Amino acid sequence: MPLYKAAIHLRKTGPKPATFRTAARLSQNIRVTADEREFSTWLLHLGNGTTAFVRDPNQLGDDIEAPHDSCFDGLPVNDVFGNASQEQRSRVILSPKNSDCLMINEEVMSKLPGDQRTYYRMDKVLTDDPAEAERYPLEFLNSLTPPGMRPHKLHLKSDSVIILLRNISIQNGLCNGTRLEDSMVSGTLIGKRVLIPRIKLAPSDRNLPFTLERNKFP
Template sequence: MDLIVVATAPSGIAASIMPGGRTAHSRFKIPIKLSGNTMCSFTKQSGTAELLRKASLIIWDELAMTKRQAVEALDRSLRNIMSCDIAFEGKVMLFGGDFRQVLPVVPRGTRAQITDATLLRSYIWESVRRIRLTQNMRAQADTRFADYLLRFGNGTEEAFDGDYVWLPDDILIHNPPEDDSIDILIDQVFPNLVANCTSTSYMCERAILSTRNEHVDAVNALMIDRFPGKQKIFYSFDSVDDNSRNNYPLDFLNSITSNGLPPHELKVKKNCPVILLRNLDPHNGLCNGTRLMLKLLMGSMQERGCS
């Protein structure tokens, strides 16, 4: 007997790992702005409602990153389309995630506000049956590092000055000169970049993370300079079409880099990795956040732009 399973995750990167996976906001039509009585933006007659009626299982991976209001919105919507008062309309929900990892993003939120945004503070949590995994599948060959992650996540690792812990020596770059620290980090993460820049496996296995977008932009600029080949620059549109009363200086418009949009001056080279910011083809795995490799650049700098 064929059954329907709906697979979702909060980010496109996690969703693309699952066959047919979609981001939760895309699949369930969850609004961006959430409150205590938010409903999903689909009607009882919509295709989404019909799919959810027929689904036997709903998988929601990386739940720790999701605000509880989004899960509660789906619960209310499922109860509404099925006209029942059972949690999630009685469907089997499989939540995956670890609250020792990344928690929901609350802009300028305190620790208490971030904790309050998790599913642990939801009325749904009382109905959740916890099943714990015991083996780190990604670090099977490095049990020492896996044990360290568990101690770190459980809060049992020795700390000093309150919230600081010592990192293992084997994951540190010891005493790099401050002026050259980023270059040394790039050399460590991307050794022999010129020789391996065309290898998809090489690029997929490596990444440099940062806590601030401005630092990401700075590292991206250094990485593009290291890539072989001719650099191409694409410019964003720098005019406002829907507001004729205000005149915005071009310098001001070009200085704005909104969340989820590339910078005004986007520098790229052939074979450099890029991130898909807008969902193009979810059925083939092209979700928001999918990593791609640039293979062809078309148009001149003056003729084309990136909005």
């Protein structure tokens, strides 16, 4: 059992774990609705490697054909968010690639009313040698988006929903995944106004011959 410092004693335990004589077996996924059963079955076959493959003579390897109802033609912004601003607070589009996330964010931002403002991050090369830092122009540093970092430019509009990607203050509900607008719209402090500072991040990237530091909003 996990142990926590200064935690209360919920129950006494012996030196051996308790023995449960009755085993419960889960045979039905109650979280899957009727209209999602086809997609859940396809995911099961995909994980088991029994999904049908489609061979394209113009490409190397085989392609997997996904269910038509689970695919979108173009960006799924309108299908996911709709036109109501309240729905944007509880919905999110997930993507395995940062490049796709950036493209979707730009599409969502273009559909919001109001003027767009751009905020710039500050970039520099972490080194004690000034000559080495001068080898990399600032324009080149601004064009980089290594893993764990956001782009150099941050585009925002009034009432646009943003998501924190770092833990800033757990006590105040400012955690990774918290959604904010002009005020907080998720978590235990909904409606509270908070101040988000700029922080310096310098993640390691083996593809770069130097360490990039970016002063940015998290």
